[in-house]
Amino acid sequence: xxxxxxxxxxxxxxxxxxxxxxxxxxxxxxxxxxxxxxxxxxxxxxxxxxxxxxxxxxxxxxxxxxxxxxxxxxxxxxxxxxxxxxxxxxxxxxxxxxxxxxxxxxxxxxxxxxxxxxxxxxxxxxxxxxxxxxxxxxxxxxxxxxxxxxxxxxxxxxxxxxxxxxxxxxxxxxxxxxxxxxxxxxxxxxxxxxxxxxxxxxxxxxxxxxxxxxxxxxxxxxxxxxxxxxxxxxxxxxxxxxxxxxxxxxxxxxxxxxxxxxxxxxxxxxxxxxxxxxxxx
Amino acid sequence: xxxxxxxxxxxxxxxxxxxxxxxxxxxxxxxxxxxxxxxxxxxxxxxxxxxxxxxxxxxxxxxxxxxxxxxxxxxxxxxxxxxxxxxxxxxxxxxxxxxxxxxxxxxxxxxxxxxxxxxxxxxxxxxxxxxxxxxxxxxxxxxxxxxxxxxxxxxxxxxxxxxxxxxxxxxxxxxxxxxxxxxxxxxxxxxxxxxxxxxxxxxxxxxxxxxxxxxxxxxxxxxxxxxxxxxxxxxxxxxxxxxxxxxxxxxxxxxxxxxxxxxx
Numbered sequence: 001x002x003x004x005x006x007x008x009x010x011x012x013x014x015x016x017x018x019x020x021x022x023x024x025x026x027x028x029x030x031x032x033x034x035x036x037x038x039x040x041x042x043x044x045x046x047x048x049x050x051x052x053x054x055x056x057x058x059x060x061x062x063x064x065x066x067x068x069x070x071x072x073x074x075x076x077x078x079x080x081x082x083x084x085x086x087x088x089x090x091x092x093x094x095x096x097x098x099x100x101x102x103x104x105x106x107x108x109x110x111x112x113x114x115x116x117x118x119x120x121x122x123x124x125x126x127x128x129x130x131x132x133x134x135x136x137x138x139x140x141x142x143x144x145x146x147x148x149x150x151x152x153x154x155x156x157x158x159x160x161x162x163x164x165x166x167x168x169x170x171x172x173x174x175x176x177x178x179x180x181x182x183x184x185x186x187x188x189x190x191x192x193x194x195x196x197x198x199x200x201x202x203x204x205x206x207x208x209x210x211x212x213x214x215x216x217x218x219x220x221x222x223x224x225x226x227x228x229x230x231x232x233x234x235x236x237x238x239x240x241x242x243x244x245x246x247x248x249x250x251x252x253x254x255x256x257x258x259x260x261x262x263x264x265x266x267x268x269x270x271x272x273x274x275x276x277x278x279x280x281x
Numbered sequence: 282x283x284x285x286x287x288x289x290x291x292x293x294x295x296x297x298x299x300x301x302x303x304x305x306x307x308x309x310x311x312x313x314x315x316x317x318x319x320x321x322x323x324x325x326x327x328x329x330x331x332x333x334x335x336x337x338x339x340x341x342x343x344x345x346x347x348x349x350x351x352x353x354x355x356x357x358x359x360x361x362x363x364x365x366x367x368x369x370x371x372x373x374x375x376x377x378x379x380x381x382x383x384x385x386x387x388x389x390x391x392x393x394x395x396x397x398x399x400x401x402x403x404x405x406x407x408x409x410x411x412x413x414x415x416x417x418x419x420x421x422x423x424x425x426x427x428x429x430x431x432x433x434x435x436x437x438x439x440x441x442x443x444x445x446x447x448x449x450x451x452x453x454x455x456x457x458x459x460x461x462x463x464x465x466x467x468x469x470x471x472x473x474x475x476x477x478x479x480x481x482x483x484x485x486x487x488x489x490x491x492x493x494x495x496x497x498x499x500x501x502x503x504x505x506x507x508x509x510x511x512x513x514x515x516x517x518x519x520x521x522x523x524x525x526x527x528x529x530x531x532x533x534x535x536x537x538x539x540x541x542x543x544x545x
Contacts, residue, residue, distance in 0.1 A: 002354065004284035004295055014284050016295065016352050035529070037325050039351055042458035046352065061352075069282060069297060069329055253434040253458040 002049075005060075007093040013086060014038075014069040015062025018049040019098065022056040026126070026273040027094050027101040028265075029087060030061035031115070033108035033251070037068030041108070041251040044258055048106065051266045057273050058101070060094055062086075064114070083114040084121050091124055102126040104208070104272055106265050107133065109250065113188065119202055119209075127208035127272045129265055132250055134189050135213070135221045136230040145222035148246070192230065199236040208272050209239075212264060214257075215246030241268075282332075287375050294368055295352035296345035298379055299336035308339045309543045310382035310407075312372050314389030314397045315347060317469075318459035319430070320520040324390055326529045331388075334539050341380035345372045347396075357460040362392075362468040366400035373405055383407055386542050390414040391520060392423075392469070398484075401477045411477070411484045412541050414534065415520075418494035418501075420472030421445035427456040430521045434458065445470055457521060474498055476505035485510045485541045487534065491517065512537060 002018045015038055030045040032038060038061045039046050049059040063070035064086045073082050091103055104127035107115035112133025119125040153161075189195070202209065213221045224244040231237050245264075248257035283298045301308060313328050315321045332342040346353035347368045349360035373385055385407045389397035394416035401411055417423045424445045432439055434457055445451050452466050474497070476484050484505070488498040490513040502511040516531035 001290075001293065002286070002295075002352070004286050004297075004352070006282070006284055014282065014297070016284075035326070036322060039322075041322075043351070043357065068325065069284070071282075249435070251458070253431075255455050255458075255460055258458070 005062075005093070007062075008086070008089045009074075010071070012065065012071040012073075013062055013089065015060055015090070016049070017094070017097075018053050018059045018061075020053050020056040020058045024056045024058055024273065025099070025101055026057050026269070026276060027091075027098070027103055028052055028057055028059040028269055029090060029103055029105045029115075029118075030059055031087070031105065031107050031111045032064050032067045033111045035067065038063045042253065042258060044108075044252050044261060045106075047258065047262050048265050051262050052269055055266060055270045055273070057104075057269050058094070058098065060090055062090055080114070080117055084117050087114065087118045088122055091122065102276065104128070104269055107131070109133070116198075119207055120198055123205060125207065126276075127210070127268070129210040129212060129268055131212045131261070132214055132217070132221075133211065134195065136189060136192065136195075136226060137220060138226050138229045140229065141220070141222050141226060145218040148218065148222060196231055196234045196236070199231075199240070200234060203236040203239040208268075209236075209241070210268050211240060211242040213242075213244040214248045214250045215244070216250035218246075288368075288371055291354075292348050292368075293354040294345050294348060294371065296343055296372065296375065297332070298376070299332040299342040299344075300380065301336055301339050301341050305339050307341070307381045307383070309341075310376045310380050310385040311335050311340050311342045311542050312369065312376055312385060312387050313342065313344045314369060314387060314393030315344075315350065316389075316391035316393050316520065317350075317456070318427070319457035320391050321350065321393075323518075323520050323529065327531070327535070330530050331535065331538055334535070335542055338539060340386075340542065341376060341382055343372055343376040343379075358462040360462065361465050362396060362399070362472075365396045369396055369400045370403070370405055373408065377407055384409045386410045386412060388412040388414070388538065388542055389416075392417055392472075395472050395474070398475070398477050401482055404480050404482065408482055410541075410543070411482055412487065412538065413476075413484065414487045414538070415489060415492070415494070416474045416486065416498060417469075417472050418474045418497045420469045422493075423472070424453065424456075424466065424469055426521060427461075428453045430457045431455050474501050476502055476509040483508050483510065485512065487512045487514060487537060487541075489513070489515050489517065491515050512541075 002016050005015050005017050007013050033041055045061045052059050064083050065073040095101055103125050105115035106129045108131040112130030115128040119128050224242050227242045228237055248260050252258045252261055286293050288294045316324050328344055335342045347365040349355035349357055387397040394413035397411055428440055486502045488495045502509050514533050516533045518531045
């Protein structure tokens, strides 16, 4: 049964621990996406936690310091350092209460970045699934985006676009400009050599890394092979999984996207847990 | 803050108790009633800050998730307004038991105000005051707004020619990313704002006069009688806008809520 928990210094971190239906040594950490509290966008983390529990995988969803219900940190650590410290505190808490574990982490956007940083810092992390985490644009990103956009157009919308272009007028029902929450995020991606070195080290020690991308920001990621094209020849490339799903969106607002993400996380996690059980047997 | 679970095994609810300062005597208990879906997510920060301020002011505050929402048990499709009223009564009893308070305030925003107003008709022991913030004026218009926002979020064309006002059987299965059962949809459709009969409970209604619903809410409030206190304050928050990440804690309302709940 799910249990509300408070842990860490002064019980400042607030979350919900979901023990597995059967004894397990795998626990999934489900963490904040942006400013959304631990339940995740559209309660996605709750749905994932319950799906994993049925597959004998425990989970802890919780708020990082200063997010959701967790208190702001008293330390002077940077945001990124604090996130890693909070996540390690969470792992310590789970192990103290439920025995030694290997951890897998699911994170969206900034949560994906935190998952990666945790894997770099702590060898207890066996897997990370990053939804819209790091990306590297290639010379094919824009042509593929334009091609996909063209392919999705109906004859009527092509006609209307041409007519607008010819009359040089703005459409009467033009969409309001989108708020581009990714506008500055290119600079957050580590330099290519640094990221390659980190990924090679992580996969050398057996980390299971799944780079999952939504179809929300084709300007940044328009095809699944971007990672392969950017890091061609690096040892980590054949060891990681990278998928782009145009039919899921960044915050899983469609019910279809929610079901698909839950299934992807569930299948990924159960494969890791199954491999561990097989190795132990 | 003390997170905990309460309720029977088949209806376990998640809650957080923000207790009054250790040395203080029991004063007032405040139960915060969540909005629904996207609006609840947007208001989470506000409720957290509000709970902190109220508890520092000597109140015991309980936040909780209705069944089928947030961290509470239940699937999204298990959610229903009558059940949420039952959950509110359970939360009320839980706070009285934990904090030893004899006087309780229910504070609800949007659909949380509707849940509180409906549940208050049972006049549970100790309930002294209702604070209803931006209540839903007409459930049909609310569902139309949720439907429009769902389409915007999925970058779909706006629904044309369909409305909950002109199609009695119209149904949507999602409200800005949150699954909606037929039962909950029908219950929301039937919502009309009305101040509950007075009894021993005084009602404070806070609304934004510049919002689409402001004038109607004010009118319903004025008709209710002397036990209904109307406060109009412009805060301009659009709780359903996915793109608007600003104004998570509208300052003009925060102080007012603290004052009306009795912490000042």
